[in-house]
Amino acid sequence: MPELPEITIKARQMDKSLKGKRIADVEVRQPKNLNIPVSEFLKKVKGKIVSSVSSKGKWIFIKLDSAYYMLINLGMNADLIYFTPKQKLPEKYQFKIVFTDNTGFTIQFQWFGYVHLVSEEDLGKHKLTAHLGVSPINERFTLEHFKRLLTNKKMGIKSFLINQKNIAGIGNVYVQDILFKAKLHPSRKVSTLSEKETSDLYKAILEVLNCSIRLGGLTYEKDFYGRKGNFTIDEFLVGYKTRKPCPICSTPIEKIRTGSTHSYICPECQSSK
Amino acid sequence: MPELPEITIKARQMDKSLKGKRIADVEVRQPKNLNIPVSEFLKKVKGKIVSSVSSKGKWIFIKLDSAYYMLINLGMNADLIYFTPKQKLPEKYQFKIVFTDNTGFTIQFQWFGYVHLVSEEDLGKHKLTAHLGVSPINERFTLEHFKRLLTNKKMGIKSFLINQKNIAGIGNVYVQDILFKAKLHPSRKVSTLSEKETSDLYKAILEVLNCSIRLGGLTYEKDFYGRKGNFTIDEFLVGYKTRKPCPICSTPIEKIRTGSTHSYICPECQSSK
DNA sequence: TAATCTAACAACGA
DNA sequence: CTCGTTGTTAGATT
Numbered sequence A, B: 001m002p003e004l005p006e007i008t009i010k011a012r013q014m015d016k017s018l019k020g021k022r023i024a025d026v027e028v029r030q031p032k033n034l035n036i037p038v039s040e041f042l043k044k045v046k047g048k049i050v051s052s053v054s055s056k057g058k059w060i061f062i063k064l065d066s067a068y069y070m071l072i073n074l075g076m077n078a079d080l081i082y083f084t085p086k087q088k089l090p091e092k093y094q095f096k097i098v099f100t101d102n103t104g105f106t107i108q109f110q111w112f113g114y115v116h117l118v119s120e121e122d123l124g125k126h127k128l129t130a131h132l133g134v135s136p137i138n139e140r141f142t143l144e145h146f147k148r149l150l151t152n153k154k155m156g157i158k159s160f161l162i163n164q165k166n167i168a169g170i171g172n173v174y175v176q177d178i179l180f181k182a183k184l185h186p187s188r189k190v191s192t193l194s195e196k197e198t199s200d201l202y203k204a205i206l207e208v209l210n211c212s213i214r215l216g217g218l219t220y221e222k223d224f225y226g227r228k229g230n231f232t233i234d235e236f237l238v239g240y241k242t243r244k245p246c247p248i249c250s251t252p253i254e255k256i257r258t259g260s261t262h263s264y265i266c267p268e269c270q271s272s273k
Numbered sequence C: 001t002a003a004t005c006t007a008a009c010a011a012c013g014a
Numbered sequence D: 001c002t003c004g005t006t007g008t009t010a011g012a013t014t
Helices: A004-018 A038-045 A120-125 A143-150 A157-162 A174-181 A195-214 B004-018 B038-045 B120-125 B143-150 B157-162 B174-181 B195-214
Strands: A023-028 A050-056 A059-064 A068-073 A077-083 A095-099 A104-111 A114-119 A254-258 A261-265 B023-028 B050-056 B059-064 B068-073 B077-083 B095-099 B104-111 B114-119 B254-258 B261-265
Touching: A004 A050, A004 A059, A004 A077, A004 A195, A023 A038, A038 A068, A038 A114, A068 A120, A114 A120, A143 A195, A157 A174, A157 A261, A174 A195, A174 A261, B004 B050, B004 B059, B004 B077, B004 B195, B023 B038, B038 B068, B038 B114, B068 B120, B114 B120, B143 B195, B157 B174, B157 B261, B174 B195, B174 B261
Parallel strands: none
Antiparallel strands: A023 A095, A050 A059, A059 A068, A068 A114, A077 A104, A095 A104, A254 A261, B023 B095, B050 B059, B059 B068, B068 B114, B077 B104, B095 B104, B254 B261
């Protein structure tokens, strides 16, 4: 379950390692990952050159020189790993792309993932990415912008944060510490946030995500070169810390159900439901 | 709460009485009923001639010679009544239209109603009418069409019938006897209907609505000329008959909550939930 | 009581 | 842990 930090890191690495390479071959073992028939996908992609790789939220955008984008979503959990002629491929994978220099990458989806091919002009019609909210590490994500997003919303703050249409890239892992840092209960209604709570939350989002990016992402996720990140689970403040003491007040952390997801909270620090 | 029979009757009467008349003046006492500013509405409507009046579901469509439509929805309850120079106007009304021959009509909305002005080319963008389902008294509403509508629906049959996007014109009044005649519980899942139940239901829809149209609509609703209909509440089979005996088996009729609406059912005849 | 839209939410499938 | 679809519900509207 990679979230914004892991995807951002991976896209940057892919941009560095793949830019300018020409696609020699593609292997699709799981056609359901695609949005078009395999034959059409192969035809439109083979021989094309990678112009750049970027990311938005949990999506990776591989821009080809043919004005097409390959849009990748790793779903629940997936390994997207680079290989060189010297390295042997992973045993299992659902998708493989090989460049003319015999480097390439494989993707092993654990569960639901997409590799979609969309023309530049049809990007706005691509349902899964067209309505993504702003990236929280984009300079356009200002406190003012954040406040505007919050206005008139009646939902709980956690639902708001992990809804990709509001802000793109926060999932059920990072949201835990973001809410703890802002001292907000996940079910707290957006409309009841004070000025200070709003700006504390804004800061917490940037702090938590940027901290993880600096550390290379979560330690249980692999980057493009198969290396694990340095953000260890021990460093979580409350996430996945059931019954461990709160780092502020030592109250045991609780795991609660919030809608359809689980939340880890300090019942003292995040009491104001 | 006029439904298809009352609206159909009224639109036919309006077509007969208003076609060819030129609009001399309009009075708007409740601007919120409109979709555009009052000044713009007046400008676009004054001097125009009524080409025809028709209806779809609970909506009245007044077509003007300027390729504009005046779309009227009477909401919960409203009197839309014709007047001639001899008759005095109702005391209260929110909307009045006067033709050059000094006839006209007034509308007294009790609660929520619309008078929208939409150009012919923008009809498809008018959210409130563009997605209305087929009219059950339209010849296109065949048994085959009805079956197609039902396929893959997972909702309860009552929700299905009163959802204007499926079929336009059935509300919480007529749906009661329709379900009773078809011997269906309101919460019965659409997907579980047998062939026979489906065709019985289809027939019940046509029977109930056409019967009311023939009788001039419900007795507590007024037509365009202010006359009451001849479909009396006594003739309801189960609707609004709480604790009265079922006309088939004499079991007392029950009033139950089904989602956000009330339903009147015979617990014996409509038991198959 | 009723009509309808919308946002938020839950259940389900892929 | 994702995401879209579908349906349900609560709230708001004048």
